[in-house]
Amino acid sequence: MGVDGQRVVLHADLDAFFAAAEVRRRPELAGRPLIVGGRPGGRGVVSSASYEARRYGIRSGMPVVQAERLCPQAVFLPVDFAYYRRLAAQFRAILGELSALVEHLSIDEACLELGPAARWPDEPLAVGQRLRRRVRVELGLSVTVGIATNRTVAKVAADLAKPDGLSVVLPGREAAFLAPLPVESLPGIGPKAARRLRELGVRTLGQLAQVPPYWLCMVFGRRAEEVHHLAQGIDPRPVVPEERAPKSVGHERTFHRDLADRSEVARALRELSEKTAREMRRQGLLGQVVSVKVRFDDFTTVGRQRRLLRPAFDGREIAEVALGLAFELLAEWRRPVRLLGVRMSGLTPLAVQLSLFDPKVLRTLRLMQALDRLAPRLGPEDGASRWLGAGSGYPVGPARLVLPALERRYDVTEDER
Ligand SMILES: [Mg+2]
Structure with missing residues (x-):
């Protein structure tokens, strides 16, 4: 197939969104290491760090205490979700004008299907530049854009262009673009999988694309074939515009001191299950998949999920399954628990199910x-x-x-x- 007429997928990601939003309303903070999330000395984690702070090795998800040690002179600000949500809504409105097919991946990240382009790279490039200009002028924020013929390559292109960049991968160049990159550049390959691949002598996506797919089963199980395709820059998945219903409902809690006692864990999970169930009932939803998240005192975070035989609205039913899953994880890891989360997915409207x-x-x-x-x-x-x-x-x-x-x-x- 020729270069022209290929599908165009644009990945847009606001740069250090929360930190940039704070600088936007307090310009005197520009250029300073800035950390949003938690109070200094508290047990919270970094939600967002400005690029100046990242130079000190600070990353989102890191405990605030550790960030303080790395950069004591940083400015620490509390999270102001209401404000970020207002900005994110404006961002969404701008994206919505570019395409009807927008999939929001998080509060500050989305991918858009732009329809086939007649001329690469000029047409897609012009759209990307226009988007970046609008976000700068109307929102006072910078957004990085990656453009390619599919979502994975567009996302990797954006990741490499960050911050405040624009990158286009031409049709037919996907595999060559990915080949020299380390395996963890591919979305879906976490540090654990990357470590296993390195042990097997696979460091780059080019090497990953060369190994026989059955060989990857050891690392990726049933995902092996998909990962093998992605590493070659092949990704047929469509951009799916979000429905209005949420994909999942859940609650999590970080404890003031780590829980070592099973009965404390059980009590917390019952509360979280009940809150989750109440939230589903409030939204008129039923959920069929129970997921549990456990973060241990060393910050290892693990999760497990189970599908129920029929959709549930009852916190007690959810708690029963959540407890089972959490105790499996506790038995495997044998560490005190810092955070617990319960989440329901596989949601359907209550109204549809009542007759059952x-x-x-x-x-x-x-x-x-x-x-x-x-x-x-x-x-x-x-x-x-x-x-x-x-x-x-x-x-x-x-x-x-x-x-x-x-x-x-x-x-x-x-x-x-
Ligand atoms: Mg971002």
Whole structure:
């Protein structure tokens, strides 16, 4: 196929977004090492670091204490999500004018399908330049853009052009562009996989593209073939515009001191499961996949997930699975726990699923929704689960005592469907 008429995918990534947003409203901070996230001396982690701070080896996700040691003269600012979200919405609006096919990958990163270009690189280049100019003028921020014939190559091109850059990989040049890069440049190859590949003598994406795919099963399992293709710059995945429904709902918590006791872990997971379930019910969603995230005291972060037989709305049901998964991880790692997270994905609208429930389950759902509305008055951690007790189905907890009143108040009846 010729160079012209190939699909154009543009990857846009705001540079050091939170830090740049702070500089935007406080220009006197320009040029200084700036760290957003946590308080100095606190247990938080760095959310974003300006490029001046990155020169000291500071990275997002690093504990603030460590960042302080690396660069004591840095300016530390708290995270102001409301402000960043406002800017991100403006960024999205600009991207939305460029294409109807925009997939938002995070608050500051998106990929866009621009449709086939008649002339490479002039046409895609002009779009990228226009986008960068608009973001600079209208938002006062810099954005790095990578353009290629597919998402993976566009993303890698953007990563290499950061900060404040623009890079285009011509059609047909994908494999040659990737070949000299270290394997961890490819999205989806983390430090662990990269280490294993190095042990096997594979350092660059060019080398990765040369090895037989079956050989990669040792490192990537079922993903081996996909990774092999990606390393050659082949990536047919479409850009999928986001639906309005969230892809997942979840909560996580960092503890003031690390948890070593299984019962403490269990209690925290029950709370997180209940919060997650309440959030799903509030949004009218059911979830079928339970994911658990555990960060240990040495910052190793691991996760595991399990698919339920049927979608759930009940925090107790979620907690049961979450506990099982977390205890598997705890048994493997045997370390104190610093952070726990519970997340539900495989979400479907409650309305679509209601007819699948038997009346008893439906009744529990109605009661939980009633309790959810009361939750602010019941105290922050007192969710429906606590009130309905530990069993499933009919309430056995303290809610038993207030049920008659609740049922009258919210017109919950046995035959409501
Ligand atoms: Mg960014």
